[in-house]
Amino acid sequence: MYEFNYHKASSVSDAEQALRNASDGKIVAGGQTLLPTLKQRLASPSDLIDLGGCSELCGISVDGDTVTIGAMTTHAMVANSAEVQSAIPALAGLASNIGDAQVRNLGTIGGSIANNDPAADYPAACLGLGAVIVTDKREIVADDFFTGLFETALDEHEIITAIRFPKPEKACYQKFPNPASRYALVGVMVAKMSSGVRVAVTGAGADGVFRVDAFESALDGSFSASSLDIEMVHLPDLLEDIHGSPGYRENLIRVMGKRAVEACG
Amino acid sequence: MNDTGIGASVRRKEDFRFLTGQGTYTDDINRPGQTYGYILRSPVAHAKINGIDLAEAKAAPGVVAIFTGDDMQVGSIPCGWGVNNKDGSPMNEPPHPALAQGKVRHVGDQVAIVIAESYAEARAAAELIDVDYEELPAVADLATALDQSTLVHDEAPGNLCYDWEIGEEAQVNAIFESAHHVTSMDIVNNRLVPNAMEPRAAIGEYDSATGEYTLYTTSQNPHVIRLLMGAFVLQIPEHKLRVVAPDVGGGFGSKIFHYAEEAIVTWAAQKVRRPIKWRAERSESFLSDAHGRDHVTKAELALDQDGKFIGLRCYTKANMGAYLSTFSTCVPTYLHATLLAGVYTTPAIYCNVKAVFTNTVPVDAYRGAGRPEATYLLERLVDRAARETGMSQSEIRRKNFIPEDAFPYQTPVALQYDSGNYTATLDRAEELADVAGFQARRSEAASRGKLRGLGYSTYVEACGIAPSAVVGSLGARAGLFESANIRVHPTGSVTVYTGSHSHGQGHETTFAQLVSDSLGIPIENVDISHGDTNKVAFGMGTYGSRSLAVGGEAIMKALDKVITKSKKIAAHVLEADSADIEFKDGKFTVAGTDREMAFGDVALTAYVPHNFPHDELEPGLEEQAFYDPMNFTYPAGCHICEVEIDPDTGVVEVVAMTAMDDVGRVINPMIVEGQIHGGLAQGIGQALMEGARYDDDGQLLTGSYMDYCMPRADDLPDFKVGTTTTLCTHNSLGVKGCGEVGAIGSPPAVINAVVDALWDQGVRDIAMPATPNAVWNALNGAKTAMAAE
Numbered sequence A: 001m002y003e004f005n006y007h008k009a010s011s012v013s014d015a016e017q018a019l020r021n022a023s024d025g026k027i028v029a030g031g032q033t034l035l036p037t038l039k040q041r042l043a044s045p046s047d048l049i050d051l052g053g054c055s056e057l058c059g060i061s062v063d064g065d066t067v068t069i070g071a072m073t074t075h076a077m078v079a080n081s082a083e084v085q086s087a088i089p090a091l092a093g094l095a096s097n098i099g100d101a102q103v104r105n106l107g108t109i110g111g112s113i114a115n116n117d118p119a120a121d122y123p124a125a126c127l128g129l130g131a132v133i134v135t136d137k138r139e140i141v142a143d144d145f146f147t148g149l150f151e152t153a154l155d156e157h158e159i160i161t162a163i164r165f166p167k168p169e170k171a172c173y174q175k176f177p178n179p180a181s182r183y184a185l186v187g188v189m190v191a192k193m194s195s196g197v198r199v200a201v202t203g204a205g206a207d208g209v210f211r212v213d214a215f216e217s218a219l220d221g222s223f224s225a226s227s228l229d230i231e232m233v234h235l236p237d238l239l240e241d242i243h244g245s246p247g248y249r250e251n252l253i254r255v256m257g258k259r260a261v262e263a264c265g
Numbered sequence B: 001m002n003d004t005g006i007g008a009s010v011r012r013k014e015d016f017r018f019l020t021g022q023g024t025y026t027d028d029i030n031r032p033g034q035t036y037g038y039i040l041r042s043p044v045a046h047a048k049i050n051g052i053d054l055a056e057a058k059a060a061p062g063v064v065a066i067f068t069g070d071d072m073q074v075g076s077i078p079c080g081w082g083v084n085n086k087d088g089s090p091m092n093e094p095p096h097p098a099l100a101q102g103k104v105r106h107v108g109d110q111v112a113i114v115i116a117e118s119y120a121e122a123r124a125a126a127e128l129i130d131v132d133y134e135e136l137p138a139v140a141d142l143a144t145a146l147d148q149s150t151l152v153h154d155e156a157p158g159n160l161c162y163d164w165e166i167g168e169e170a171q172v173n174a175i176f177e178s179a180h181h182v183t184s185m186d187i188v189n190n191r192l193v194p195n196a197m198e199p200r201a202a203i204g205e206y207d208s209a210t211g212e213y214t215l216y217t218t219s220q221n222p223h224v225i226r227l228l229m230g231a232f233v234l235q236i237p238e239h240k241l242r243v244v245a246p247d248v249g250g251g252f253g254s255k256i257f258h259y260a261e262e263a264i265v266t267w268a269a270q271k272v273r274r275p276i277k278w279r280a281e282r283s284e285s286f287l288s289d290a291h292g293r294d295h296v297t298k299a300e301l302a303l304d305q306d307g308k309f310i311g312l313r314c315y316t317k318a319n320m321g322a323y324l325s326t327f328s329t330c331v332p333t334y335l336h337a338t339l340l341a342g343v344y345t346t347p348a349i350y351c352n353v354k355a356v357f358t359n360t361v362p363v364d365a366y367r368g369a370g371r372p373e374a375t376y377l378l379e380r381l382v383d384r385a386a387r388e389t390g391m392s393q394s395e396i397r398r399k400n401f402i403p404e405d406a407f408p409y410q411t412p413v414a415l416q417y418d419s420g421n422y423t424a425t426l427d428r429a430e431e432l433a434d435v436a437g438f439q440a441r442r443s444e445a446a447s448r449g450k451l452r453g454l455g456y457s458t459y460v461e462a463c464g465i466a467p468s469a470v471v472g473s474l475g476a477r478a479g480l481f482e483s484a485n486i487r488v489h490p491t492g493s494v495t496v497y498t499g500s501h502s503h504g505q506g507h508e509t510t511f512a513q514l515v516s517d518s519l520g521i522p523i524e525n526v527d528i529s530h531g532d533t534n535k536v537a538f539g540m541g542t543y544g545s546r547s548l549a550v551g552g553e554a555i556m557k558a559l560d561k562v563i564t565k566s567k568k569i570a571a572h573v574l575e576a577d578s579a580d581i582e583f584k585d586g587k588f589t590v591a592g593t594d595r596e597m598a599f600g601d602v603a604l605t606a607y608v609p610h611n612f613p614h615d616e617l618e619p620g621l622e623e624q625a626f627y628d629p630m631n632f633t634y635p636a637g638c639h640i641c642e643v644e645i646d647p648d649t650g651v652v653e654v655v656a657m658t659a660m661d662d663v664g665r666v667i668n669p670m671i672v673e674g675q676i677h678g679g680l681a682q683g684i685g686q687a688l689m690e691g692a693r694y695d696d697d698g699q700l701l702t703g704s705y706m707d708y709c710m711p712r713a714d715d716l717p718d719f720k721v722g723t724t725t726t727l728c729t730h731n732s733l734g735v736k737g738c739g740e741v742g743a744i745g746s747p748p749a750v751i752n753a754v755v756d757a758l759w760d761q762g763v764r765d766i767a768m769p770a771t772p773n774a775v776w777n778a779l780n781g782a783k784t785a786m787a788a789e
């Protein structure tokens, strides 16, 4: 780890100011991704601005058909929230399978989404459920938010404040964990929204999370697992690594997709 | 039975300090004036070093000194075992420098040490070192290394370390010519990273007043390190070099070897006149701890018309990595090829081993060392032969087992097994695994869309690594005995100094049980001391499941001497002849009388010898013994694995794992069970999850837990374990060894189960690790092939 200055922000505006004042400031949320990166000396920010003191960023609220989760809400809070469990059980279930207990107690939804790891789980939830990412400057729909590997639509110094999830009619997330890291080798979120079915895939795309149009229209036609026995046209390039060939990942997209549809009931 | 004696499941004495965080590991030790060392390692697999610019780094804050290979002109790190080529000439043994001498040969090779006031400063300064690497092509692939024009060492043409053989090739070939059936397989034993929980660490210290050096290190055998480093690398005589291996958090073989960092910190401590601590980061462990396994073998088994094995031949390439680590050379030869008879009566065996240099981390002994490789290829061949000849897995084994009445049994590959009953372990294993109910379980699984398979492995291994005479004749450059010293204190408590080293095995309990049992004293009155060359007279350390069979026997011999001396003391006090003194339950009695003396009183008298006849009886009660056994010991057993495969994803679930092992007499059943559990976890890890992978440039692709898959608790079923017992015939305890059996026996059982599950789908073989992707590929490949037919 290189040396840096540490600030504990008490509010979003406080954090904004600290970011402006720093020559190369970086936000730290749960630190579950950023701190390992620093320890490996792969990043050297001049300042770390800790959002841990911004109580306005933490918490879960349900308003009609919308579940709003503050950026600093931990994976454990989402997993254990009675509101989330009843409104979007798929989301609580997803959070409960991220990492291990220590990671879930510190890692946050805002940090996960800002980081946009191609194997992270939350991006599939955001894209699959059609969430809106709320920042200190604007609102960004999930379809516009995830722009590439570890890339998002966030401007430099833009802070995610909350994520708004519309409640689906039904939804399910099926994760096939990478045997080593237990991130998603393939994770598929299938959601039946009032506007139609959305299917988002994480872990597999060479450019990160993506939607599977062919599956969505097939499921719009008939919401059953057998509808997915079709060719997945227009799939983006898939990742290739020692854990999964593109062909294997493509197979898993179908298998996990079907399992998700079945589990939706 | 004494409730803390032989056969009792005494809770581990050492666990209180481990579980409460009070162990003292090397990194817990801090010496006055200590500095911190950071080892700068090569980022490339193969390069010439054209220059190293240290100017900026030397000026960095906190830096005390920086040394490179130019500064450190010392002896080569020695290899402990010489192996001869088949023509009798010695193996190629290129130098193994502690700090690179003009060339780096694997990613992670040591280039410099930066010594600073803090670790962070050392590390920061290291980033300022400018090394001019002229990259060379890398030899990264074992299978093709011998054919490459690039040489890892100019001294080793063709990248060959040795070309060794055992057996008569022509004779075995003739048997194959006339065989009724031949089963052939190409078998890869995957490369593993040992991953001890405690990373390696070392502290070097020099006392200029006395000229004495001290090395604290994460070692399984401090005396061996003292010998190798002192005599060969740094030329420090034993009386000026103390090596301490305190609590060690797991070794699995990887902490047997003498590593460069030990020599670097010891040498540099004398230069800077301050202690230097180095501790590996986890990523460094991946790049600098010796890896394990890594063989490719062409193996063939010849059978007659009755299904009896009549010949076996194997051609193995074994990866040595970039340098010869301490025991690397004996693993594929004397610990592998000599095991190829297995539990079978195969009369003729030939094995050729080519040891190969590559631009990868050195490869050496890892839990089982050679024996898992032998067991794997043999049990895969036997499984396949059964399928090809229409025998059941049980039948082919029973037909070929060395019968119970054939012991001692001389194999055609040098070893002589002293005892065993392979049919008994197989019977018990089949019962415990409920093999009879398997077909019903398979049908039930099929109704859930799962493919269920059952796999066998029946193995024997050679452990209790010793006798000096045998290993010496095979090229070992050391003896392989063990020492023990029993110090009885005046109040009757006992300290045992053992040359074995405990790094998870529970010696502090098992060895104390031997003493408690033998002297009839409470186990609380016994402490086991190990791991310090200034306390323990000598020791060869712990590996090859040798601690109890060799170190424990040394303790028994020393205890015999203590009892003999105690009898003399009792005889003197009780005014009897020492031949008439009987010792039982901690009491010395004059035979046929009620005159007796407790062990504690004898001890006290030994140190308060007010009226000893000093010409006949010395004061004190302390005895030393060295034990060098007659033979290896031969644990054996049967492992049966049951898996369920999800054909959609290729995921293999181990649904049952049965291990029936004959480890000889069991001193502490709970500890034995724990050792077997650990071994099984590693074996299942090797079979399904673990595998070190290099790319063509020699970069380690599996350099962290993000990519190197370690088995976790939820990957494993509840193990069904049991023991059958035949006693070792050449040690007094009748013990064999249990530390490695789990890792030796289980991998082929798992893979045979996977193949069994997939056989009807057309899959004939699968390599380790059988990852979900690999299994899915195999199933799909077979599907495509079947469709094409």
Ligand SMILES: Cc1cc2nc3c(=O)[nH]c(=O)nc-3n(C[C@H](O)[C@H](O)[C@H](O)COP(=O)(O)OP(=O)(O)OC[C@H]3O[C@@H](n4cnc5c(N)ncnc54)[C@H](O)[C@@H]3O)c2cc1C
Binding pocket: A026, A027, A028, A029, A030, A031, A032, A033, A034, A035, A051, A071, A072, A097, A098, A099, A100, A103, A106, A107, A108, A109, A110, A111, A112, A113, A114, A115, A117, A119, A120, A121, A122, A158, A159, A160, A161, A181, A182, A183, A184
């Ligand atoms: C052992 C382990 C296992 C894991 N397994 C999984 C897994 O299975 N699935 C999975 O999805 N993830 C997994 N993770 C990652 C984990 O979920 C992280 O918590 C998450 O990716 C980052 O969240 P964080 O709060 O820790 O963010 P940090 O590490 O603090 O920050 C990450 C990045 O996001 C930025 N950032 C943080 N908050 C904001 C904000 N509000 N606005 C703008 N930028 C922000 C930071 O500046 C930084 O660049 C694992 C992590 C570990 C260590």
